[in-house]
Amino acid sequence: MNNLPTVGFIGLGLMGQAMATNLLNAGFPLHIYSRSKHRAKTLINDGASWHNSPAEMAKNLAADIIVICVTDGPALQDVVAGEQGLIKHLAPNTLVIDMGTSPFDLTQTLAKQVTAVGGQYLDAPVSGGQKGALEATLSVMVGGAEEPLTRAMPAFNAMAARVTHVGPMGCGQLAKTANQMIVGTTVGIVAEALFLAQQAGAEPERVRAALMGGFADSKILQIHGQRMIDEAFSPGARATTQLKDMQQASSLAQQQEVNLPLLSRSTAQWQAMVEAGQGELDQAGYLAWVKKLNQQ
């Protein structure tokens, strides 16, 4: 017996499956729901309880924690406030935690709807990718109040290596937006830089080696730079997902009425890459897009 709260987990994609498995392995009684039940098989075999909808899950979890990790805004909207959404049967004081990358304005709306029925809400998107999810070394960026964050910490600690309380509701998503803007644009310029150096006669591998440790060094140069050199473009994180995140960032900039020229150009480039049929490549496949753009 342990005193860990029961956790409901919604969304069993690449990230979600790994995160839910870590919760189960850490001893949390686990309830699960996903659009595709076949993804739940291993977790069910290992002791997780299946539900046929978010509403059904909410009905069965009294005042516990429900983690959501779904693909995009519309999916999140559906899980929380849709026909079979959580708020249909949410018990008062249930803590709903969105760990996906979701639009700032939708976060505000859903948080209000959840608190209106007596629940609590945290936005807690993660960074670290599938590797971080598998190894429970994710970074969590949290927006919301202190008390629900304290409640969530044991569950976060089972999935993540680092938790940062960024600020009030929505601030986790703002940090994630900043993260994705920087990631998407850095991947792009690293690809352009290695491509240009190669065109002019240098070996990209030696250029990358020369840059490591200097001002151009970054996690992207280290990890995605190496993938570019190896032409290892199977995901990982897909270009389509990066585009979705860049578009969310661009929408936020529009809502805030700010002009961000690099974000605009970078978003347009990820869109062009996806439109060119390379959306299923890893982010590092941006190099393949630069080559295609230059007809090679």
Next chain:
Amino acid sequence: MNNLPTVGFIGLGLMGQAMATNLLNAGFPLHIYSRSKHRAKTLINDGASWHNSPAEMAKNLAADIIVICVTDGPALQDVVAGEQGLIKHLAPNTLVIDMGTSPFDLTQTLAKQVTAVGGQYLDAPVSGGQKGALEATLSVMVGGAEEPLTRAMPAFNAMAARVTHVGPMGCGQLAKTANQMIVGTTVGIVAEALFLAQQAGAEPERVRAALMGGFADSKILQIHGQRMIDEAFSPGARATTQLKDMQQASSLAQQQEVNLPLLSRSTAQWQAMVEAGQGELDQAGYLAWVKKLNQQ
């Protein structure tokens, strides 16, 4: 007495003074020339020999090493091949090392002119900024042959912590170009990201903290990100210099006939920042430009 070669050093700007001082402190017999003699005072007092022109320096240094660290391409052209340039009186086997950030095509031209009069040439631009120059922790990216690089190593070791042989002639400049493209664009997107998060209601300091260690982490987020939060915009490395480097990268892309959309947009933004009168700010002052662009 020591067996260190005599070193001539041309160009005593912020970087050059620090690098020349490190050579002198390491025991190299040092000869110096700079457009402004007043910058040479301390070095002369400490034992360096002054020359009134590059040509005069070349005449006095027989088959030794001459390091050049000047502002830009035209200055380099003048020092090497101008009316009072090095090649007027260069002794055979003198090793000329350009440690500035110079255009790839000019590098090829000057290297040919130097070797035509019996000298050797290395392009060896550095990364690490004034801090790296002062602390002798620069990274050197070298293009050229093995033998002159071996000759140069004792001098490099007095100024730098890391030396990477990138490839044949010009490849040091190609690596530096890649470095500057990545630095300029990463600074820009970090500024845009922190600005957007702040506009939407998050504290930039906590956003930066949440991003550290994740995929968005970089030397730029660590160093320039902190400067942005502190609004510490006195240089350091000036926006005008960053613009010059972005323009050199764009010229190279044009010469190579490659289309690099992020480089184009980023170069245009640095130009707009300089035209808006903010060229004397540190690179991190790009945030001030983003604010100005959004009329705050």
